[in-house]
Amino acid sequence: MTATEGEILVGLVLLGVLVLAVGGCVCVVWAERGGPRWVRGVAAVTLAAGDLVRRSERKRRRSLKGTSGGGD
Template sequence: MSMLVLVLSGVLVLAIGGCVCVVWAARGGPRWVRAVAAGTRMAGELVSRSGRTNRSTGGSADSDA
């Protein structure tokens, strides 16, 4: 259980750090910040696309709305 909490905490810290880099890059941060922000945006797009494909193949009540 504690290992799971540790892993999830690490993922949360990485996500928050990525969001901070996206905001900082939008304000003209250094090159490494723009690189991290690009990676964060790419990862977010991948997660978003995978969520869309899972929902569309699921055929659940979401399509009834």
């Protein structure tokens, strides 16, 4: 079985996201230990992105909780 071009593209995009996430985590740890300025910048962006994801997840959970019928 061969992969289609679409499957390959999706795999590459997911691999890129994984590399960015791992790189961001490495920068956060390095920045905590006093890394260079660019590492602290990448760490700040990574932490801000994580905070945005958490906030959106909380909002989504709240909206789902409010719309559940609860009729069981």
